[in-house]
Amino acid sequence: MEYVILSLVLLAIGIYGLMTKRNLLKILISIEIIAAAASMNFVVFSSILGDQLGQVFLILALSVDTAITAVVIALVL
Numbered sequence: 001m002e003y004v005i006l007s008l009v010l011l012a013i014g015i016y017g018l019m020t021k022r023n024l025l026k027i028l029i030s031i032e033i034i035a036a037a038a039s040m041n042f043v044v045f046s047s048i049l050g051d052q053l054g055q056v057f058l059i060l061a062l063s064v065d066t067a068i069t070a071v072v073i074a075l076v077l
Contacts, residue, residue, distance in 0.1 A: 003044045010037035024076055028069065035065045 010033055017030030039058050046054025 003040060007037045007040040007044065010034075010040065028072055028076075032065070032069065035061070 014030045014032075014034035014037060017033065018027060021027050021030060039061055042054040042058045042061070046052065046058075
């Protein structure tokens with residue numbers, strides 16, 4: 001249950017960063033924090049339910065998130 005609360009805190013921090021920051025790099029970091037919170041939820045609920053599908057989806061989500069981040073950083077720089 002502690003990890004779900006931590007995930008909600010990370011989600012709140014990411015949304016706060018999206019709402020208040022104007023710098024594109026800081027907005028990208030906020031989006032990464034939100035993605036980390038969602039990934040943490042997948043792993044937590046996967047372990048609670050005893051299903052491996054959440055961990056498989058985590059690997060897929062992290063690879064897609066990394067590719068998107070690389071493209072955005074290449075466009076910014």
